[in-house]
Amino acid sequence: MGNCLVVQTARSEVIKIMRMDGKMLTYESPLKVYQVLEGFPGYIISDPLSMPQQLGLMSDMVSGRQYYILPVEKKIETGFDDDSVVRVKLVITKKELKAMLIKEEVSLADMVSLFQGSDQRKESDEESVRGWRPSLESIPEGC
Template sequence: MGNCLVLQEKLIKVMKPDGKILEYKAPIRVQQVLSDFSGHAISDSLQAFQHLLPDTKLLGGNLYYLVPLPLPSPKAKKKVRFSIPEDEDKKENRVVRIKLVISKQELQEMLQKEGVSVDSMISQLQDQQRVETVDTSEDKGK
């Protein structure tokens, strides 16, 4: 009887979600295995579900688990509406908020009139824009 020495590389086993086992030769890193499986992570146990970092070296003789990453929750799309077409036919009186940047003098004029209609505000703003346009065009000519 003699002595026998067998050198056998310990393989790294990775179990896929469908139960199939993949075998890799050591040394190998997590990122090398995951390069073939996008949307997955590798864990060393199923009970304590923790993902291994991409730079982690996998140890020969151990079993690892390839687990799919949870899909990100769909984000609700934000919608901006300026008017609601169904409600336009009803012709109800509604409150509309308009944000204006005006001087104190213009505010005093509005308050003295005891309220201002939307049409008068718009026409006043258009008049101011015309005046500013004329002023800037005259400055360029000088």
């Protein structure tokens, strides 16, 4: 029994970048973000230690770490102006409607909180249904 020293210099010089399809790209160090993105227009490189955060084009990529290449989030064109009106169908309880009407002016945040409240109510209803079990007594069989 002895001590074992493993030197992995070649492996630590590798920068790994995972694509959206799960394939792994490997590059040798030193490497900057823009050098990778030249082959991937419309994409960004994300640092794995942060919540998807775009790295700057001139950022150095550290060897031995894994990065992610992600498509740039594009603004979705809805065909509506920001000032236009959109109709939305909504199902709420009478109690929630009364609260909205009393308030008179309802903000988007208020609507979202109402939706979240109704989601929690649905979950609690489902839990109570899941917790219900019929009480069955055994039926004697006649011989």
